[in-house]
Amino acid sequence: MGTGIPNKRQKLAKWNGWGYKDTDFTMDEKKDVYVTGDRYVLSGKCIPDFRPWFENFTGLDTRYASPAQSWPEMQQKIHKPVICKSFVDELKQANCFKYLSFDDEVRLMHSHGHCCQEIYQLRYGKFKRLVDVVIYPDSHDHVEKIVSIATKYPEQLTIIPYGGGTNVTQALLCPENEKRMIVSIDTQEMDRILSVDFESNTAVIEAGAIGTQEEVDRQQKIIYDITSKYGGLKAGAEAGSRGYLLTYVIAYLRDYGFNYYFMAESFETSVPWSNIVPMIKKVEERVKESAKKKGVPSVPWVSARVTQTYETGACVYFYYGFIFRGLSDPIKVFSEIESEARDEILLQGGSLSHHHGIGKLRREWMNEVVRDQGVDILKGLKQKIDPHNLFGNGNMGLTQADLSISANIE
Structure with missing residues (x-):
């Protein structure tokens, strides 16, 4: 201690x-x-x-x-x-x-x-x-x-x-x-593997554990042994490496953009196959129209890509950003445009989130998505489990948590 x-x-x-x-x-x-x-x-x-x-x-x-x-x-x-x-x-x-x-x-x-x-x-x-x-x-x-x-x-x-x-x-x-x-x-100091069930292929691992290279190599060998047994082929690590690289490069690019008055964000949704192309088009139009009305000095950059696919639909990532030089309250404008993009996603049949979750950023849509009854059920669970609001960060809008429209920003 x-x-x-x-x-x-x-x-x-x-x-x-x-x-x-x-x-x-x-x-x-x-x-x-x-x-x-x-x-x-x-x-x-x-x-x-x-x-x-x-x-x-x-x-x-x-x-x-x-x-x-x-x-x-x-x-x-x-x-x-x-x-x-x-x-x-x-x-x-x-x-x-x-x-x-x-x-x-x-x-x-x-x-x-x-x-x-x-x-x-x-x-x-x-x-x-x-x-x-x-x-x-x-x-x-x-x-x-x-x-x-x-x-x-x-x-x-x-x-x-x-x-x-x-x-x-x-x-x-x-x-x-x-x-x-x-x-x-x-929980970063909780980094132990507590138990491994090799028959069930499960393990109990503490929240702060980080995989070692040795563990990655061991898991890779297990996978290759299984694929060889059933006639599978090694596709190599190239595709996975490129995906990993793309994810992290995009994150670092935002900091580079900030250095020169460019701010950007990514957000995701899940949507049926038939809605993907129309949704992307409508969201792009909505973002550009909103930015123009709010006085953004240049046309926003809007892009989208499909990252995960399923039988009935896919996860779509949007990337959006603009030059904020000259705006008196850039983050307020940015947040309002992002909210309009989310409105359009829901209007076009997309979900509130694919995997990022709700937090405080998307709490304003909870009643629209799960209705008042759904919110009441969640609030009831929260009250039953945590009657004194000991875990009181206000995520999902289940308890009061005041934040300004500029996201806790002055």
Whole structure:
């Protein structure tokens, strides 16, 4: 037990953008773009055609830079933690955590996900409410003890569980109206494989476990043995590697765009086959029409791709972004256009989400999608399981959680 900070995430991850600190799309003096670091296939390589391609599709102009604020500038905007001393003292006495931190950077990193609105605020603004303490248990027993102690103080604290921190539904944003101490429980120290059932091909693995290369190799051998037994062929890892690369490259590209007044986001839906093409067309039209009405200085970039297929339909990812230079409240405009895109998706037979979930970003459509009766059922379950709203982050609109239209942003 200690009050130090586990350095896995803080040492490796950016505090104000996507991914690893050593990985970025960067432009050199010749205006060629290359990828820093050595983690990906593209790392260390120059991409000479990237800049003109990106500028052509998005309208980005590298003559106009929009650098992010520094950490000292952000740190000055971080409020002091609200502390329930009795709870903290009892935790220490029970010896039920590995680390506990009130560090400013740790608190900030546990108070947001990776929506465009959240990254914008990290770069240029501040969050009105942050978690007050981050607790790192290293066992299931620790978690049970932490929650058990917390139930003694329902009027003085609330809990927000924390996983990888990369959600894109504003699920981690702290309600602005929350006066209680906000406790973040980070499971990254719970990294053990507890049991393996080889006959059933199942395992019990703690929430913070990260697969090793040895485990990947072992699983690959098992799969190849099975395919060989039944006459299957090795397709190779190329397709999977390209898909993995595309997913992560897109995420890093957003930070590059932000450097030059371009903001962007992706969002997904599931839709029947017959609706895919009409839906994509209508959403693109709706986004461009809305942007024009709201005074966006250039035509938005809108794109879509099918990522998963099923017998009756598919998952469709949309990518949308625009130049925000000159807008007085870029994130408000961005959020309103994104909401109109979601309205159009639902109008065209798409779902509220395929796999990202609801969080706070999509809570306004809950009554439309599952109706009042469905929301009442969910609220009833919440009340029965958590009568004191100990887990009170307000996701899905089941409890009050005030956020401004600019997504907790000033």
